[in-house]
Amino acid sequence: MSASSNGVANGAGGTCKIDLKDPQLLKTNCFIGGKFVPAAKEDGEGWFDVFNPATGELVAKVADGGKVTTQQAIETAKSAFDSWKKLTAVERSTILKKWFDLIIQNADDLGKIMTTEQGKPLPEAVGEIKYGASFVEFFAEEAKRLYGDIIPAGAQTRALVIPQPVGVCGLVTPWNFPCAMLTRKAAPALAAGCTVVCKPSEMTPLSALALCELAVRAGVPAGVLNVVPGFHAQPIGEELTTNPIVRKISFTGSTAVGKKLMMQSSSTVKKVSLELGGLAPFIVMEDANMDAAVSGLIACKFRNNGQTCICANRVYVHSSIYDKFAEKVVEKVKSLRVGNGMEAGVNLGPLINEKAVEKVDRHIKDAVSKGAKVLIGGSPHSLGGLFYQPTVMTNMTDSMVMSCEETFGPVIGLFKFDSEDEVLKRANNTNYGLASYLYTSDLARAWRMAEALESGMVGLNEPMISTATVPFGGVKESGIGREGSKYGIAEYVNLKYVLMGGIVPSS
Ligand SMILES: NC(=O)c1ccc[n+]([C@@H]2O[C@H](COP(=O)([O-])OP(=O)(O)OC[C@H]3O[C@@H](n4cnc5c(N)ncnc54)[C@H](O)[C@@H]3O)[C@@H](O)[C@H]2O)c1
Ligand SMILES: O=CCCC(=O)O
Numbered sequence: 001m002s003a004s005s006n007g008v009a010n011g012a013g014g015t016c017k018i019d020l021k022d023p024q025l026l027k028t029n030c031f032i033g034g035k036f037v038p039a040a041k042e043d044g045e046g047w048f049d050v051f052n053p054a055t056g057e058l059v060a061k062v063a064d065g066g067k068v069t070t071q072q073a074i075e076t077a078k079s080a081f082d083s084w085k086k087l088t089a090v091e092r093s094t095i096l097k098k099w100f101d102l103i104i105q106n107a108d109d110l111g112k113i114m115t116t117e118q119g120k121p122l123p124e125a126v127g128e129i130k131y132g133a134s135f136v137e138f139f140a141e142e143a144k145r146l147y148g149d150i151i152p153a154g155a156q157t158r159a160l161v162i163p164q165p166v167g168v169c170g171l172v173t174p175w176n177f178p179c180a181m182l183t184r185k186a187a188p189a190l191a192a193g194c195t196v197v198c199k200p201s202e203m204t205p206l207s208a209l210a211l212c213e214l215a216v217r218a219g220v221p222a223g224v225l226n227v228v229p230g231f232h233a234q235p236i237g238e239e240l241t242t243n244p245i246v247r248k249i250s251f252t253g254s255t256a257v258g259k260k261l262m263m264q265s266s267s268t269v270k271k272v273s274l275e276l277g278g279l280a281p282f283i284v285m286e287d288a289n290m291d292a293a294v295s296g297l298i299a300c301k302f303r304n305n306g307q308t309c310i311c312a313n314r315v316y317v318h319s320s321i322y323d324k325f326a327e328k329v330v331e332k333v334k335s336l337r338v339g340n341g342m343e344a345g346v347n348l349g350p351l352i353n354e355k356a357v358e359k360v361d362r363h364i365k366d367a368v369s370k371g372a373k374v375l376i377g378g379s380p381h382s383l384g385g386l387f388y389q390p391t392v393m394t395n396m397t398d399s400m401v402m403s404c405e406e407t408f409g410p411v412i413g414l415f416k417f418d419s420e421d422e423v424l425k426r427a428n429n430t431n432y433g434l435a436s437y438l439y440t441s442d443l444a445r446a447w448r449m450a451e452a453l454e455s456g457m458v459g460l461n462e463p464m465i466s467t468a469t470v471p472f473g474g475v476k477e478s479g480i481g482r483e484g485s486k487y488g489i490a491e492y493v494n495l496k497y498v499l500m501g502g503i504v505p506s507s
Contacts, residue, residue: 048229053385054342070199070235096143191489255478284316309406348390392411432474434473470484471484
């Protein structure tokens, strides 16, 4: 079956038309060698459905790539690597800046595509497009600052260190930030001189493909950026991780899949970066500015309806302020509006799929069965479908699933604690270590606790920690490597050491 020219085809549950200023941004084929092409014959030349999580309508039928399509993309990226790496940093930077400009110019359309396939409210989707674009801008600049070193050596020698692009990179990205997770990888890779093959989530391939259309317009040469969408992730992932041409895998997604890709990548000893799951503790000390902590928690927890890897998952509140804090949080949650993200005034869209709804429901039921008290919400929303009520629970204990499993939904569970030592122990008692949040007015305590928290990132009296300029990433089973900042481009280079001899010292 083939998609119609605007990418919209008839589905049993109705179809969904996206009202775009530029309909050419809605692409449904694979993007290989600078062209939108069907999946390979050997992969069946099939299509898979992308649904709108708010309405259940079919948004588009997208080319269903597999192993052979991925092989073709890898070969294409390999051919493009030779000339792309030879461009000067300024030449690559100029192209990336053009891509950035086009993403910003088309932010409204890109936001509509994202809201339609992912569900987040339109203003939040447009916000993600701008956030995603900021990685392209940042790394366009950073391309020009990929410095090497000269190290003093012997009397007649000098040791040189040259950063060189690693080669073809396989980038695997999730559905929760379909634009920013891709640009956070592709922009530094391209800036460093690498070429890439991306596999977006099967739930949100349209955002990735729209970025490709803009890359063509920006002058990104054919084969430098390739995207293979596919319903079955495994064959694409297997090819990316075992094909010897691919020299680097960068993955964002669940810890379980990250471990698998890391293991698969070991057969060809690839460089690996992993941005995985989190279980962020959000700690409110007795000396915190309570209103700031409440607002911070709402911003942090409900970003993307709780479906963000750095969302607070365990909220620890000092026993002396616990009841008041809970009351204030409930007041704020009452004002959150749930609905279709295309409607004005909506704060929380749908969850991504049935599995996500079941997980949220399971976490709440587990907590309630062990003594938690639901102050607001606690069940699916009356809108039905994938909508869930924003929920606040008290009386949380460490025996509940929410204390050790990522919820990825709009649920706040408040855990009581009595001392700094106790809360640090409980916060660190997990294999995850992505983000932590701490609210306190005591500067010495802020330093002490920030240093003691076992996570790659800490928000100190601050819930919104992500920007292109800082190193994003986790410790323990939350990941390896950093994205964003000067450290983000380092993930896409190998350092070559050259010993230069024959230097005759001046007399
Ligand atoms: N640390 C971070 O920066 C970060 C950012 C966003 C999301 N996440 C995490 O991602 C998870 C949610 O995303 P998700 O549900 O899309 O995760 P997921 O692991 O199910 O999927 C992520 C991507 O991997 C693909 N995939 C799944 N199985 C694969 C396989 N066998 N081989 C190759 N690719 C495979 C999926 O199709 C998707 O493209 C959460 O755990 C969240 O915390 C982490
Ligand atoms: O889901 C995790 C990534 C979101 C972010 O970059 O802040």
